[in-house]
Amino acid sequence: MRSIVCEDWGGPEKLVLKDIDPPSLGAGQVRLKVSVAAITFVDLLMPRGKYQIKPDLPFTPGSHAAGDVIEVADDVTNIKVGDRVYGFAAWGALADEMIVDESACFVLPNNVNNEVGAAYGNGYATSLYALRDRGKLQPGETLLVHGAAGGVGLAAVDLGRAMGARVIATARGAEKASVLRTYGVEAVIDYTDGPFKDQVNVLTDGAGADVIYDPVGGDVFDQSLRCINWDGRLLVIGFAGGTIPQAPANLPLLKSCSIVGVSLGGYRQRDPTAVRDMHGILLSWIAEGRIRPRVAARFPVAETIEALQAMENRETIGRVIVTFD
Numbered sequence: 652m653r654s655i656v657c658e659d660w661g662g663p664e665k666l667v668l669k670d671i672d673p674p675s676l677g678a679g680q681v682r683l684k685v686s687v688a689a690i691t692f693v694d695l696l697m698p699r700g701k702y703q704i705k706p707d708l709p710f711t712p713g714s715h716a717a718g719d720v721i722e723v724a725d726d727v728t729n730i731k732v733g734d735r736v737y738g739f740a741a742w743g744a745l746a747d748e749m750i751v752d753e754s755a756c757f758v759l760p761n762n763v764n765n766e767v768g769a770a771y772g773n774g775y776a777t778s779l780y781a782l783r784d785r786g787k788l789q790p791g792e793t794l795l796v797h798g799a800a801g802g803v804g805l806a807a808v809d810l811g812r813a814m815g816a817r818v819i820a821t822a823r824g825a826e827k828a829s830v831l832r833t834y835g836v837e838a839v840i841d842y843t844d845g846p847f848k849d850q851v852n853v854l855t856d857g858a859g860a861d862v863i864y865d866p867v868g869g870d871v872f873d874q875s876l877r878c879i880n881w882d883g884r885l886l887v888i889g890f891a892g893g894t895i896p897q898a899p900a901n902l903p904l905l906k907s908c909s910i911v912g913v914s915l916g917g918y919r920q921r922d923p924t925a926v927r928d929m930h931g932i933l934l935s936w937i938a939e940g941r942i943r944p945r946v947a948a949r950f951p952v953a954e955t956i957e958a959l960q961a962m963e964n965r966e967t968i969g970r971v972i973v974t975f976d
Contacts, residue, residue: 653975654746655955657698658709663959666698666712668952674743674750676722681730681738681751686718687769688744688973690955691802692891695963697742704741713744716751717759717768718975727753735759737768737930745955747975754923757930760938767937770970771944773915774806775933776926777888778864781913782810786862786884790815793880795851795860797867798891799836800827802947802970807864808834809942816862819854821847821871823965830968834943842871848878859883859906869894876902883908945969 654671676682694712696702720734730736736758738751759768782788794811798804799820811818812835820836822828828839838854840847851860859880865872868890875885876898883906890896898910919926936942947969950958955973962971 652747653952654711655713655952656709657712660698660700660708662699663695663956663963666956666959668955671711671746673748674746676724676750678724678726679753680724681720681727681736681753681756682722683716683736683738683749683751683756684718684721685716685744685747685749685975686765687716687975688713688749689715689769689772689802690745690958690962690971690973691715691773692889692962694745695959706742711743711746713746713749713973714742715739715769715772716744716749717765718749720756721748723753729753730756730758735765735768737772739772745952745973754927757927757934760934763934763937766946766949766972767944769972770802770946771806771933771937772930774803774970775810775942775944776929777803777913777915778806778810779929779933780915780918780926781864781886781888782807782814782816782862784918785911785913786864786886788814788816788862791817792861793817793819793855793858795863795875795878796820797863797865797871797875798822799831799839800968801866801891801965803866803888804864805831805834805945805969808836809944811864812836813936813942819851819860827968830945846874847871848874851878855880862886864888866890867892868896870896872896872898876906876908879906879908881906881908885910887912947971949974 738756794816796807800822863875863885866888869892947967
């Protein structure tokens with residue numbers, strides 16, 4: 652089968668497309684014929700050896716895919732051959748075939764195609780867990796989303812609007828701002844135009860944002876603590892900016908605000924049933940048109956390196972996908 656393979660640690664240019672043997676099927680697992688794989692920031696970190704999970708070399712990157720189930724283990728009961736599903740695993744999605752645990756496999760509604768099925772998973776699940784369960788976002792509250800044009804950022808924007816929040820976004824450039832406004836964003840702040848904290852405080856009449864969604868870290872985190880409302884919640888999603896910040900304890904004290912970590916992977920390990928229910932909610936909302944995962948760009952598998960580079964260079968708005976059909 653065709654597979655993108657990481658044979659040596661490094662950037663996207665180190666990856667190679669080659670034929671390898673299909674992976675073995677284990678107990679409680681299904682074999683997915685991959686139609687579409689969605690790439691995420693993890694797929695930039697893991698091949699560089701900079702992610703918290705470090706597979707043995709060689710390995711196939713990619714965590715999220717959609718396609719048809721072509722084989723199931725004897726003990727699998729909820730998924731059957733022929734089902735069209737979204738599935739995720741720690742790695743292995745960027746290949747013609749992917750092995751997925753039954754618990755990480757979700758049947759797609761008839762009106763949700765494979766592109767959307769692959770694209771929604773990680774970003775929307777992370778964002779729903781962050782906003783609903785960790786941030787306790789309420790209708791009418793102000794939500795500030797950083798990195799809003801990326802996969803998880805746009806998911807947070809989309810869900811925040813659907814949950815009744817007033818959404819402010821940070822992004823770079825007029826094209827990204829235009830797309831974000833179609834998702835119901837009230838204001839878009841170009842973070843290259845000076846400190847965003849000042850603009851947020853103006854937009855909120857000095858109160859600050861109630862919930863702040865931060866997948867960037869670094870200076871973005873630091874400024875966020877200076878434009879958060881009393882009793883606000885600053886959600887730590889990740890550190891795409893490359894710098895892990897340190898919070899001065901006096902700022903949470905003065906605002907009586909909370910710095911809240913968001914680990915979907917940890918939540919999944921502790922309460923897989925709750926995460927399965929969350930995916931059910933998301934897929935029903937997609938099928939109903941309540942939320943709209945956006946496919947930013949499509950690349951054939953032979954151009955996976957270019958797909959990763961486009962995401963890394965922030966050239967896209969939404970989720971980048973790789974196609975195998």
